[in-house]
Structures are given as C-alpha cells and as structure tokens.
Amino acid sequence: MGLHRLIGRLAMAPFSKALPAMGETERAALDAGTVGFEGDLFSGRPDFDALMRRGRPRLSEVERHFIEHEVRALTAMLDDHAIDEARDLPPEVWHFLRKHRFFGMIIPREHGGLGFSHTAHAEVVAKIATVNVACAVTVMVPNSLGPAELLLRYGTDAQKHHYLPRLADGRELPCFALTSPYAGSDAASIPDRGVLTERVIDGRPVRGFLVRFDKRYITLAPVATVVGLAFQAVDETRPEGEQDLGITCALLPVPTPGLQIGRRHRPMDSAFMNGPVRGEDVFVPMDWVIGGEAQVGQGWRMLMECLAAGRAISLPALGAAMQQTSLFVVNGYGQVREQFGLPIGKFHAIAGITAGMAARLYATDAARRYTAAALDAGERPSVASAILKVQLTEAGRRAVTDGMDVLGGKGIIAGPKNLLGVSYRHAPIAITVEGANLLSRALIIFGQGATRCHPQVLHEMAAVERHDEAALGRALLGHAGHVLRNLWRSVGRAPLQGRVPDALKPEARRIAKLSAQYALSADLAMGLLGGKLKRMELLSARLGDVLSHLYLAAACVWRFETEADPAMLPLARAAIREQLHEAGTLLRELYANLPSGVLRALSPLWLRGLGQLTPLRDKEALALAEALRTQRALVRRLCPDVSRPKSGGLLDLMDALDAAQAVGDEVDDLNRALRRTDSLESVARRSKRPAASLAYLRAAERVIAVDDVEGTASAARPRLLRWILGRGG
Template sequence: MGLHRLIGRLAMTPFSKALPAMGDTERAALEAGTVGFEGQLFAGQPDFDALIARGPNRLTDEERHFLDHEVNTLIGMLDDHAIDKAGDLPPEVWRYLREQRFFGMIIPKEHGGLGFGHYAHAEVVTRIATVNTACAVTVMVPNSLGPAELLLRYGTPAQQQHYLPRLADGRELPCFGLTSPHAGSDAAAIPDRGVLTERDIDGRRVRGFSVRFDKRYITLAPVASVVGLAFQAVDPSRPAGQQELGITCALLPVPTPGMEIGHRHRPMDSAFMNGPIRGDDVFVPMDWVIGGEERVGQGWRMLMECLAAGRAISLPAMGAAMQQTALFVVNGYGQVREQFGLPIGRFHAIAGITAQMAARLYATDAARRYTAAALDAGERPSVASAILKVQLTEAGRRAVNDGMDVLGGKGIIAGPRNLLGVAYRHAPIAITVEGANLLSRALIIFGQGATRCHPFVLEEMGAVQAQDPERLGRALVGHVGHVMRNLWRSLAHAPVRGHPPADLRAEARLLTSLSARYALTADLAMGLLGGKLKRMELLSARLGDALAALYLAAACVWRYEVEKDPTMLPVARAAIRLQLHEAATLLRDLYANLPSRFLRAMAPMLLHGTGHLAPLRDREALALADALRTQPALMRWLCPDVSRPKRGGLLDLMLALEAARALGDEVPELNKALRRAGSLEEVARGSRNPEAALAYLRAAEQVIGVDEE
C-alpha cells in the first residue's frame, strides 16, 4: 500500500466527521465563478507580477462618448430633492432612459443593446448615483441580476430573440422575484412551489408548472412588464424522495392570470420602485422557463453564476458614489464654512476625518477598478465580488456618517440644500440587499473563500465525498507542506514575489508577510474547529474581513502602478497602511477569541511585527488633508465621478468652489465679510474682481444656509 493511500485511509473517518456537510445548493454556490488574485492572498503567496499584469481599465470610444454625452445629459435632468419628494422619476427621465437604452447596457449590439463592458457599466451607475440614488437603482437593476443576464447566458434562441431587443430599447422593463417572506438570507430555501402539470391552451396540451408564490422587496416590480421568477419545481408523478426538481427560473409577462403586483414598498422612503409580487395557481408553460425544459432545476446554479460577477458591479458602484460624494462635500464644505475665524477643514478633528475618508476611498475604488478589469478579461471572481459588495457598501455608509458629523446642523435639516441627507437615509439599503453584509462576511467571503481560494481544501472535500483514500492522502501531504511553508514565512521571512512599484516596495513586503500569516491562521482555525467554524460566525467574519483588507491593499498597489501618477503616492501609502492595520487588528482579535489556550499563547510569536502597522500618523493625516484642500487636481483624481446635478445643495457647493478658485487668496477676507452679514453687493464692490466676489458670496451663502418651510 502506498504512503498516500495509507494516509488517506487513516484520515478518512476523522475528516468525514470534521468537514462540513455540503448540499447541492451550497455546492452550486461554491463552484460558481472563478478564483483570481484573492486566491494567492489566501494561499499566502501573492505574486505582484500577476497582480500588475491585469492592466488598467479601458473604455471604448463608444463607452466614453456615452459617459460624456448621454450620461451627462441625464444627470443634468436630475433634481435629487424633487425626485425624492415626488417619490418617482419625472416622466421625461423615464422616457430618456428608454430612448438612450440605459436599460440595455449589458445586452450585445446584435440584440439591440449597447454592448458595454463591466467597467463602463459600473462607471455609468457610479456617475448617476453621485447625483440621484433612485435613478441609479432604476438603471442598475435591469443591467444587474435579472432576466437580461440570465437570458444571455442560459436562454433559448427563441427567448433571446423575443426578449433581448425589447429589454434593450425599454419596451419591456424587468424585475426579478427571488426573496420570499420566509426565505430572506436563506434564499435557497424559498417555499414558492411550482407543480409540474399539463393544461389545454388554444386547443393543445401544454406542459408547465402551476406555481404559487409570494415575493417581496422586488425592485422595479410596480412598473415591470416582465417578471423573472425563481421557484421550487416539483414533479408529483415521481417516486417519493425524487419529486423535488430544484430551483427553477422563469419569465412571466405582465399581466399573467393569477399573478398580482402588490402595493408599493418604500425602502427608507426612497423614490425608486419596489414592491411585492404574489401568485396563486399561476400557469408557467415550459417555454417560459429560462433555457427551456432542460434548465428545470438549475436555477440556483444559474443565479449563483450570475451573482459571481453581478455583486462586483452595481452595489459597489453605489458605494463608490457615496464615498466620492461624501469626500467632495466634506472637503468642499470645510473650505467654505468658517468657525472661530478659520475654515473648519483646517481644524484637526475634521482634517483627520477627511484624510481617513480619502485613504479609504482610494483603497475601495482601487479594488472596484481592479475587479472590473478582471471581469472584462473574462473572469467571474465570486469571492472578490462578495468582498466588493461588503466593503464598498460599508465604506459608503461610513463616509456618509462621517460627512453628517462634519456638516452638523446643516446635514440634518431636510430640503433641497441638504448635501447628504438623502444619501444618509439610503445607506442601509445597499447594506441589506444582494446578500446582507452580516451573512456575506462570514458565509460567502470566508466560507466560500476557504474552499475555493485554498489550494487544498476543495480537493480534500471532494476526496472525502468520493471516499477516495489515495486522492485524500495526496491532498493532505500537499496541505501539510503548505502549512509548514506559511509557518516559516510567518516566523522568518516571506520573500516578495514579482516586482511591485519601487515606491511601494516596503508596503508590498508588509502585505506579503501579512498574507502568509493570514494563510497560516486560516489553516489553524480550520484545523482546530473543522466544520464548527462555519457556525462560529464571529470568528469566520473576522477571517473574511481580514482577507478583504488584504485584497484592498493589493488593489492599491495595482492602482498606483497602472495609473502612474507619483502625486498620488501619499494617498496610496496611507490607503495600504490603513488596510494592513485593519487586517492585523482582525488577526489579533481572532487569536484572542480562538477556543485554544495554546494558539492564544502562540499569537504574539505568530503575529510579531504587526503591532507597528499604524495606519496614519497624525502628521501624515494633517498633511494629506492639507493637500486635498489646496490641490484641486488631487480631489478630481479621487472623485472623478462626482457630477453636476440640475439643482440643489451639491450644485451650490460646486459653484462656490469654482468661484473661490477664481478669487484665490481673497476668499478668507470675503468669508469674514460674509460672517458680518450686511450687503453682499457692498462687500463684493471692495474686491479686485467684484463680479467673481459676488458670485462666490451668493454661492457660499447658499452652501451655509438651510431650508425653511
């Protein structure tokens, strides 16, 4: 008997007990998508040549023209406060979205769509979201998880030919019903059932499903003309135990007998359309099943494969928009608003917040851009997309919270001049949808990452399921060698692989070392706890968050290299240090909470050298905030998507900053005059440029002012 087979036979029983059970739905989720650079980080061996080889984001001439013209025209039609108050987009905006094929961005040109890449799609959503969230959500849903992508990947030729042109030009507006009242985060357990049957339709016998369903939180449902529906297919003619066919996806036109679009939901009183869908004895012919009869029961795999890419686009774009807008507002308001005779942005408390916001934005947007480049190269990184969804939506919420702190009373008075109030109200929505962040951190980022990204775990699970001792033995020998290598790299030296930018070599060395320690820690936690780790969500969430922090730090290295702008070096360094500090802190917290006295005692040795990873010293934060305040080009680089709305507080701030730049060093004196009130015209007459001074004073007064009713 060979050594590998012997090891496998000895290990088979304990591994069968230790490894978590894996059902079909979980297997479909695990096998969805591809593994990219996040796999190298999980293995403790990041290769910077492989990272940088991804190359920069690129837009085609058509994509660039669309952003510069159609998107800018749309943004000029959007009044955030008016839309929020009306509870809907204006009719002219709906009409423009259809006419310019905003709903068909991902649909290929041969089917009448725009045929845009992932990066262009994300850029469109980001720019719109800096001005109005409701419009951005309306645009993103038909281009995200929904009928269009499912039809492109799995639809029959007849379904594609009928629906794709109609979806592209807005004749059909889709929604997709997955979430049920009793199956939210556990979406795979949806109770909605479709019983296989036959009905007489127009004189012929038609196979299909009689479906009963109850869906809620369905975006665009109140205005949809075609409903995507996920349900559990059942064949009662089969023997007991074989009747469940699995989750199935279908398209139902509106109206369909038995289907009811319920009253409208109002997520945080937002203006985008959302509502429930219900049906009782709704007949779904087999031709309505996406992909036809051969795709019955494959719906969960289809959805997971689409989400492997979709999570990286729309909601991260919304998070990026929230961050960019909040930083623009905080930095700009800090220059216009004065207290105690100084612009508030120069006070250290606010300067520190501004610098932290900028560093986080650089990191999260770097990860978003890097992952979009991977998607456009044909990858479908499921773990990385979950990282983006969690990190960008959380960063967006944090940025808006920070912005509200800086704005003070200005931020809490509702009205058209409020700068962040609507965004503050919307922030929890992105946290909740497409996999709640509480779930995603533990079960998707680490739970899926532990099997997909680890070089040996998935092979071990497959060997146990196949009861193959030889295969298990080979995987275990490789796994032990992997652990020993990472132990050596953690205790002694972790060599940098590849050629990171010379300016960031020290940060790349720290990232490599921390990646090895993360890989070792993940193996120790899995080895100690086995399948129990899946249920110990406080521990697995820390492991998920630490992997996310490493991914964001690596993306910063990539971004600095491909953008090749040395003026961004202080921001890039701050962003990387911030993420490395976060990862190290999470690992220390993890060891402190492991149910092993031995590993807790080993933690100082295994994590030695990570205690000095302070993210931003005070002097560095103040210097960065000063640069943001005095170098407009730096802000344009960090906030390229912040766009000019039709009216409102953001436009007031933009006008004030533009007027201030025209006046130069006169602004402090004008601000003092503004505080003394009196006639703005009289103050402006004393300026070197009275016309520009009056424009600034009027705009600044709007920025400082609040609304009355």
C-alpha cells in the same frame, strides 16, 4: 500500501466527521465563478506579477462618448430633492432612459443593446448615483441580476430573440422575484412551489408548472412588464424522495392570469420602485422557463453564477458614489464654511475625517476598478465580488455618516439645499440587499474563500466525498507542506514575488508577510474547529474581513502602478497602511477569541511585525487633508464620477467652489466677512476682484443656507398656546 493511501485511510474517518456536510445549493455556490488574486492572498504567496498583468481598464470610444454626453445630459435632468419628494422619477427621465437604452447596457449590440464592458457599466451607475440614488437603482437593476443576464447566458434562441431587443429599448421593464417573506438570507429554501402539469391551450397540450408564490422586496416590481421568477419545481408523479426538481427560473409577462403586483414598498422612503409580487395558481408554460425544459432545476446554479459577477458591479458602484460625493462635500464645505476665523476644513478634527475618507476611497475604488478589469478579461471572481459588495457598501455608509458629522446642522435640515441627507437615508439599503453584509463576511468571503481559494481544502472535501483514500492522503501531505511554508514565512521573512513599483516595495512586503500570517491563521482555525467554524460566525467573519483588507491593499499597489501618477503616492501609502492596520487588528482579535489557550500563547511567534501596522499618524493625516484642501486636481482624481445635477445643494457647492477659483487667495478673508455683514456688495467692493468676489459670496451664502417650511411655525403656535392654557386651567 503507499504513504498517501496510509495517511488517507487513517484520516478518512475523522475528516468525514470534521468536514461540514455540503448540500446541492452550497455546492452550486462553490462551483460558481472563478478564483483570481484573492486566491494568491489566501495561499499566503501573493504573486504581484499576476496582479500587475491585469492592465488598467479602458473605455471604448463609444462608451466614452455615451458617458460624456448621454450620462451627463441625464444627470443634468436630476433634482435629488424633487425626485425624493415626488417618490418617482419625472416622466421625461423615464423617457430619456428608454430612448438612450440605459436599460440595455449589458445587452450586446446584435440584440439592440449597448454592449458595454463591465467597467463602463459600473462608471455609468456611479456617475448617476453621485446625483440621485433612485435613478441609479432604476438603471442598475435591469443591468444587474435579472432577466437580461440570465437570458444571455442560459436562454433559448427564441427567448433571446423575443426579449432582448425589447429589454434593450425599454419596451419591457424587468424585475426579478427571488426573496420570499420566509426565505430572505436563506434564499435557497424558498417555499414557492410549481407543480409539473399539463394544460390544453389553443387545442394542444402544453407542459408547464402550476405555481403559487409570494415574493417581496422586489425592485421595479410596481412598473415591471416582465417578472423573472424563481420557484421550487416539483413533479408529483415521481416516487417519494425524487419529486423535487430544484429551483427553476422563469419569465412571466405582465399581465398573466393569477399574477398580482402588490402595493408598493418604500425602502427607507426612497423614490425607486419596489414592491411585492404574488401568484395564485399561475400556469407557467415550459417555454417560459429560462432555457426551456433542459434548465428546469438549474435555477440556483444560474443565479449563483450570475451573482459571481453582478455583486462586483452595481452595489459597489453605489458605494463608490456615496464615498466620492461625501468626500467632495466634506472637502468643499470645509473650504466654504468658516468658524472661529478659520475655514472648518483646517480644524484637525475635520481634517482627520477628510484624510480617512480619502484613504478609504482610494483603496475601495482601487479594488472596484481592478475587479472590473478582471471581469472584462472574462473572469467571474465570486469571492472578490462579495468582498467588493461588503467593503464598498460599508465604506459608503461610513463616508456618508462622516459627512453628516462634518455638516452638522446643515446636514440634518431636509430640503433642496441639503447635501447628504437623502444618501444618509439610503445607505442601509445597499448593506441589506444581494446578500446581507452580516452573512456575506462569514459565509461567502471566508466560507466560500476557504474552499475555492485554499490550494488543498477543495481536494480534501472531494476525496472524502468519493471515499478516495489515496487522494485524501495526497491532499493532506500538500496541506501540511502548505502550513509549514506559511509558518516559515510568518516567523521569518516572506519573500516578495513579482515586480512592484519601487515606491511601494515596503508596503508590498508587508502585504506578502501578512498574507502568509493570514493563511497560517486560517489553517489553524480550520484545523482546530473543523466544521464548527462554519457556525462560529464571529470568528469566520474576522477571517473574511482580513482577506478583504488584504485584497484592497494589494489593489492599491496595482492602481498606483497602472495610473502612473506620482502625485497619488501619499494617498496610495495611506490607503495601504489603513487596510493593513485593520487586517492586523482583526488577526489579533481572532487569536484572542480562539478556544485554544495554546494557540493564544504561541501566536506572538508567528504574528511578529503586526505591531508595526499602525494607522496614519496625525501629522500624516493633516498633511493629506491639506493637500486635498489646496489641490483641486487631487480631489478630481479621487472623485471622478461626481456629476453636475439639475439643482440643489450639491450644485450650490459646485458653483461656490468654481467661483472661489476666480477669487484666489482672498477666499478666507471673504468667508470671515460673510458672517459679519448684512451687505455682500459692500464686502465685494473692498476686494481686489469685486465682481468675482460678489459671485463667490452669493454662492457661499447659498451653501451655508438651509431650507425652511412655510407655515409650520405659525400653525404650531396656537396649538402650543391651547396646550399651555389647558394645563394651566
């Protein structure tokens, strides 16, 4: 008996108990997508040559023209406050979106769409979202997980020829109904059932499903003309235990007998359309099943494969937009607003916030752009897309919260002049949808990453499932070698594989070292806890977060190399440093909470060097904030998607910053004078550039002003007086 078979025979029984059971839905999720550089990081041996081979994404001339003309024209039509108050986009905006095929960006030109790359798709969404999130959501849903992508990948020729041109030009507006009231995060267990049956239609028998369903949180449902539907297909004529055919996806035109679009939902009182979809005995002919009868029961696999790409585009673009707008607002407002004789951006508390926002934005946007380039190269990185979804939406929420702290009273008064209030209200939405971040960190990033990215785990699971002792033995020997290599690299020196920019070699070496320490720690946690780690979500979420921070740090190295902009070096270093500090802190927390005193005691041996992963020092943060405050080009490079709206507080700030350019070094003096005079004209007359100074002062005054509501105070006084008199009597 060979060594492989002997080891496999001895290990088969304990491994069969230790490895978690895998259902069909989990298998479909694991099989979806591809593995990219995140797999190198999980293995502990990142190959930077592989990272650098992914060139910088480029827009085609057609894409660039669309962004510079149609997208710019669209954002100039968007008034964030007016749309929020109206709770809908203006009719002219809906018309513009249809006319210029914003709903058909992912649909190829031969079907009437724009045929854009993933990079262009993300850039369009990000630019719109910097001005108005509701419009961005309206654009992104038909181009994200929904009928168009499902049809392109799995639809029959007849379905493609009918629907794709109509979806591209907006004659059809789609929604996709997946989530049920009793199956939210556990979407694979949807209770909606479709029973296989036959109906006579126009004198001929038609096979199909009689479906009952109840769906909610469905974006665009109130205005949809076609509903994508996921349901459990059942054939009651089969023997017991064989009746479930699996999740199936279909397209239902609106109206359809039995289909009901419910009353509108209002996610955080947002203006984008959302609502429930219900059906009572809705007959779904087999021709309506996406892909026809051959795809019955394949819906979950289809959805997982589409999400492997979709998670990397739309919601990360929203998160990037929130970060860019927040940084632009904080940095700009910090130059206009003066207190205690200084622009508030010079105060260390605010400068520290500004620097932190900039460093996080550099890292998250680096990862977003790198992953878009991978998608455009044909990859479908499921783990990396989950990393982006979690990290970009969380970074967006944090950036808006930081921005609100800096704005103070300006930020909390609702009205047209408010700069971030609507985004602040919207931030939790992106956190919640397409896989709640709480679960994605543990179940997708680490859970899926541990099987898809690890060089041996998937082989071990497959060998146990087949009861193949020799294959299990080979996988275990390979796993042992993998652990020993990473132990050596963790305790000693981790060699740098591949070429990196000379200026970032120290940072790349730290990434390589921390990758080995992470890979070793993941193996130790899996070896200690086995299948129980799947349920210990606080531990697995930390492991998922460490992988995420390593991915973002590595993407910074790629970004600096591909952009070839020496002025961004301080930002690149700051971004990598922040990400590695977060990763190191999480690894230490992991060992502090592992249920093994031996591992906790021995961990300092292989976690050497983590103490050197410190956050930005105050001096470095202040220097970075000063560079942002004084170098407008640096802000433009970090915030390239911030667009010019129709009106409102963001436009006021842009006007003030433009006017400040004409004033030059007199800005600080004008800011100090602004709050000490009732006459802007008299202040302007004393300056070296009277006309430019007056234009700036008027713009700055609009930035500092807040909105009031007519009649509220006067109406409140009589009520207050009556209450006081009533109490007195």
